[in-house]
Amino acid sequence: MALTTDIVASYRRPRAVLRSLQGDRREARILVYLMLACALIFVAQWPRLARDAHMDETIPLDALLSGALFAWIFIAPLAFYALGGMLSLVLRIAGPVDAFAVRLGLFWALLVAAPLMLFQGLVAGLIGPGLQANLAGLPAAVAFFAVLIAGLRVALEAPHRAA
Template identity: 35%
Template structure:
């Protein structure tokens, strides 16, 4: 299945998306490609907001803002791996039987599923700016992510076939 299908189905049936990914077998390059896809889409989602900021503060050029955002996203890669490991350890405390790979796959797949909503969040930030609309969209994106991620972690921690 394509990643766009996963993005849509992940909001309705995250368990099925996770089961499909687990059925592929263990593949670190696949898991990492999910993370890279998320980071690229988040980078694109930042463009409207960065453009708005460079119109408000023209002394900082758009290119400089884009490079800084890209480097910050690249620097976040180890953090995502750490969050996945932490989620696996917490799941183990509650009786989880998964693995670190499954926890990474659950987190990265959930991030990819929520990335279209982050594109909307970026548009709201760029077009409207800060305010109740942006707060509402950020809250909905955050809740959507948590729901998708927790649903995927539950599937990932059921049994360990790796």
């Protein structure tokens, strides 16, 4: 299936989509998912950063954008790989777990939530900080955690299916 079709399908049935994505077990593929998610989240920051630069001219827009670029493209992928490793270690308490499936679930959850983060970034840029901007981020958080939990459940059942 196409990537966008899989993302939309993940809102309805994330476990089925994650099971189908596990067929192709290449680390490069899930790295692309992570990098796409981080790039989309970086783009989602642009309206808010433009508003911040306009309201407070002490830090120019290009400095804010370069800081966000460094954070989301270089630092965040490393942090998410570390988080995936920690989740794998924690889930080993529950039983055998497939570390690749844990990383896939985490990175896929981030990619599924990224389009909703674009909406939240637009709201934060147009109306500024406040309750409405926080509420606009709620669907992204719910989607992220729902897909992450589904991915972790699939990761826990993956070794049992292989045996």
